[in-house]
Amino acid sequence: MTIEIxxxxxxxxxxxxxxxxxxxxxxxxxxxxxxxxxxxxxxNFHYKPLWDQDHELNDPTRTAIVMEDWYALKDPRQxxxxxxxxxxxxxxxNAESNFNFFDxxxxxxxxxxGIKENLIKFxxxxxxxxxxxxxxxxxxxxxxxxxxxxxxxxxxxxxxxFGNAQYYSRIGLSLDGNTGDSLVEAKAEWMxxxxxxxxxxxxxxxxxxxxxxxxxxxxxxxxxTLLDNLYFEQYDVWLSEHGAGDILMLTEFMRERSKESxxxxxxxxxxxxxxxxxxxxxxxxxxxxxxxxxxQALEPLATGLLSEDALAEAYAALAGRLKKIGLAD
Amino acid sequence: xxxxxxxxxxxxxxxxxxxxxxxxxxxxxxxxxxxxIRIENEGALTINKATVEEMMGCDWEVQSIHVNLxxxxxxxxxxxxxxxxxxxx
Numbered sequence: 234m235t236i237e238i239x240x241x242x243x244x245x246x247x248x249x250x251x252x253x254x255x256x257x258x259x260x261x262x263x264x265x266x267x268x269x270x271x272x273x274x275x276x277n278f279h280y281k282p283l284w285d286q287d288h289e290l291n292d293p294t295r296t297a298i299v300m301e302d303w304y305a306l307k308d309p310r311q312x313x314x315x316x317x318x319x320x321x322x323x324x325x326x327n328a329e330s331n332f333n334f335f336d337x338x339x340x341x342x343x344x345x346x347g348i349k350e351n352l353i354k355f356x357x358x359x360x361x362x363x364x365x366x367x368x369x370x371x372x373x374x375x376x377x378x379x380x381x382x383x384x385x386x387x388x389x390x391x392x393x394x395f396g397n398a399q400y401y402s403r404i405g406l407s408l409d410g411n412t413g414d415s416l417v418e419a420k421a422e423w424m425x426x427x428x429x430x431x432x433x434x435x436x437x438x439x440x441x442x443x444x445x446x447x448x449x450x451x452x453x454x455x456x457x458t459l460l461d462n463l464y465f466e467q468y469d470v471w472l473s474e475h476g477a478g479d480i481l482m483l484t485e486f487m488r489e490r491s492k493e494s495x496x497x498x499x500x501x502x503x504x505x506x507x508x509x510x511x512x513x514x515x516x517x518x519x520x521x522x523x524x525x526x527x528x529q530a531l532e533p534l535a536t537g538l539l540s541e542d543a544l545a546e547a548y549a550a551l552a553g554r555l556k557k558i559g560l561a562d
Numbered sequence: 563x564x565x566x567x568x569x570x571x572x573x574x575x576x577x578x579x580x581x582x583x584x585x586x587x588x589x590x591x592x593x594x595x596x597x598x599i600r601i602e603n604e605g606a607l608t609i610n611k612a613t614v615e616e617m618m619g620c621d622w623e624v625q626s627i628h629v630n631l632x633x634x635x636x637x638x639x640x641x642x643x644x645x646x647x648x649x650x651x
Contacts, residue, residue, distance in 0.1 A: 242596060261594070264574055265619075311619035320620075 256304075268313035270304055272381040291379035296446040297515050300508055303380035309500045310493065317389050321396070328486040332403060340479045341408050348477040349408050355468070355538050356480075357408075357419035358429055360401035362460070365436035366394035369452040376445040386497055390453065393494065397487050404483050428537040431530035438526070446505075450516060451523040453498050455551065459527055461491050462550040467539050495554075503558045517560060524551065566607050566636035566647045569600045575618075576630040582613040598632060606648035607636070 248254065249262035252271045278289045288295055293303060300306070312320070335341070341349070370391035377383040405415035423429050435456065442448045465488045472480050506513045528544070535544035555561060568583075570576035572594065580599050583590060590603040601607065614622045624645050636647030 240596075261572075261577060263577060309616075309619050316620075 263311070264315070265308075265311040265313055269307070269382050269385065273379050273384070275379055293379050295376045296444050298446045298505055298512050300505065300512075303377075304382050305504050305508070306380065306501050307382050308386045308497050310497055312389055312497075313385060321393070324486055324489060325396075328400065328483075331482045331485060332407065335479065335483060336407055341410075344479070345476045348472075348475060348480075352404070352408060352477075352480065353415050353418050354422050354426070355534075356464070356484075357401055357405045357415055358423040359460075359464070360398040360405075360416075360419070361423045362432060362436055363394045363398035363401065365440060366452055366457070367391045367398065369439055369448050370394060372440075373445045373449050383501070386501075387449070390494060390497075393490055397490070400483070400486055404480070407483070428533040431532065432534055435526055435530035446516075447519050449498075450519045451526075453494075454502065454554075455520060455523040455527050457491070458551045458554050459531060459544075459547045462547040463531070463535055463538060463543060465491065466550070467543055467546060471539060499554070499558050502560070506559045513560070520555065520560065524548075563604050564649045564651065565602045565604055566634070566649060567600065567602050568607060568634040568636075568647060569595075569598055569632040570630045571632060572597050572599050573630060578617040579609060579614055579627065579630070581617045583607065583609055585617075586610055586613050606646060609645040611643045 248260050249257075249267060253262045253266055254260075256270055257266060273291055275291060278291070280290075281288065282290055293300070310316075310320075368391075370387045373387040374384045374391060377387060402416060405419060406413065409415040423433060439448060439451045439456070442451060465484070469481055469484075472478060502516065506516060528548070531544055531547070535547065552561075570579060576599060580592060580601065583601055584592060586609070587603055587607055590601050590607060593600045593602075609624070609627065611622060611624050624640065624642060627645055634647055636649055639646040639648065
């Protein structure tokens with residue numbers, strides 16, 4: 234007797250959700266597509282919000298930027314909740330092991346004279362600036378809520394910045410033997426030291442911007458590019474030259490994260506700029522406003538942190554990034 | 563000319579690889595079988611690291627193709643940047 238094994242092929246009734254199929258065609262969709270596209274409600278709102286009666290609850294006209302299809306602003310990292318959390322968990326594991334290494338070998342005690350004070354004065358206060366970055370990206374999330382592709386990415390950015398703030402605090406705790414004294418001192422620097430007041434004012438000012446896309450530009454494009462260059466390029470070199478390279482181990486999370494996040498914000502701006510001249514002009518005018526404000530804000534800090542030429546170098550990095558995303562003057 | 567063939571388990575990760583293959587090899591035919599995606603092409607088929615990374619949105623090692631690979635036919639030419647199967651005849 235012979236047994237013949239037959240296979241029966243059964244096709245799935247549907248490949249994906251109807252709204253995803255209408256966008257991408259009826260074929261198996263990626264998780265990112267299913268978790269992102271056309272999720273937020275865009276029509277049929279019953280009431281205007283009491284706090285803003287000129288707009289609908291989810292309303293694209295809350296910004297001067299106009300997009301035919303806001304979902305063109307997809308995240309090249311394709312982050313939805315799952316991959317975002319997995320990627321950050323991996324990065325956090327690395328960061329934790331770096332902190333453990335630093336603490337176990339008692340590297341804080343082996344830092345050269347004056348470095349600890351330098352870090353408390355210049356590095357730890359950044360946790361307050363990161364907190365602003367968190368609020369600003371939360372603001373973008375709240376008002377870009379009509380487009381999940383943007384809102385989820387700005388939300389991830391906001392949580393990242395919160396994580397950064399916590400890591401700056403952890404560095405403080407590693408330096409002061411978990412007493413928290415360094416955080417108190419750093420807060421006093423942030424509140425009282427004249428070198429920080431420009432940045433503090435810039436931060437507070439960004440919190441009052443009305444247009445969420447302007448907030449995005451002032452925070453994620455102008456300020457972050459300048460601070461990243463000052464801290465993760467120039468200050469890194471300074472620390473290594475002064476025998477404090479061990480500290481770089483503790484800021485590796487921020488460095489890696491910021492590089493990754495730039496990929497997303499670059500692609501977002503590039504798409505918006507390519508959409509229309511009107512968008513490009515609007516973004517250019519915001520950038521020119523905020524880059525001047527940032528110049529005033531960062532001058533004392535950059536000079537104190539490194540040298541008088543440091544800020545010019547950071548501005549060259551900003552110009553390079555703007556050129557890359559099609560915003561050269 | 564003979565056809566080369568490559569088959570992957572059907573899951574979220576290999577769907578990106580398949581998208582990349584479709585983009586780089588427009589003539590390839592893709593069959594969605596139960597739990598398997600089978601791709602055939604005349605002569606040769608290439609998977610490029612760069613395209614897969616673009617589709618996935620993250621770094622991807624060509625070596626990790628083996629996680630989801632079921633079977634293939636053809637001579638293999640593998641490098642850091644690409645994975646090609648082809649027939650020499």
